[in-house]
Amino acid sequence: MLRVAREQLAAGDDSLQLNAIARLAGVGVGTVYRHFPNRHALWEALSTERFQDLVDEARAAAADEDALAGLHRLLRFALLHALSDAGFAAVLESASDTDAQTAALKAELDGAVAQLLDRARLDGVIRRDVEADDVRRLLCGVEHAVRSGDSDPARAEIYLDVLLEGLRPPR
Incomplete structure (x- = not known):
């Protein structure tokens, strides 16, 4: 199937x-x-490998010496994958999961991103009130913004820069 x-x-x-x-x-x-049981469950099954790649990238970003650079690299990686695969994007943005494996991968992703955010907060490069789930939701918003336009890769970079700037602590 x-x-x-x-x-x-x-x-x-x-x-x-x-x-x-x-x-x-x-x-x-x-x-x-x-x-x-539904189309979303099929998308979850089809996205497992891509989700694992995202989790691996999040772990690598969390291990990066420069937490902000790691976050930027992770966001770019996730956005490119979401833009190239609408099903993966739907699974990434979904608030509930059909498959236990998808839920486990999201938990792993959130754990790695939380670790990355903790390091970035210690470095003083991101706001204190942003959590891993917030970053995932914001990234999904960027993906939606790019798709609703002409999907210009230059716009994706601009939107990512705006997102990263918004994650910085207030001046």
Whole structure:
């Protein structure tokens, strides 16, 4: 089922109709719905690898000597992945998860980002009142802003700069 869904995505069809996936995979509709109760659950399954990459990048950013540079690198990495994969972006911004693995990956991500933010706060380079979940939500807002425009990569960099400036402590 995941192979068929990936093939559909590769062919440019991101509708991921569960009935069509069942037909193309040669399984019953009930089988698909047992594994993926809705389209979002399928997106979660398809995004697991990309989410793990994001968690790994967050850990690397948290280990960076320069916390602000690590945060900037992490935000750019996450934004580029979200812009290139609308399903991943939907999973990243979702407040609730269908799959326990997705919830666990989000918890790992938030833990690594919290560690990075703690270091950045100690360095005095970000506000004290910003939490990991806030950063994820703000990044999703940047992703939405870029998508709602002409998806110009230069705008993405400008929006990231605005986000980073907003994360700095008040002057």
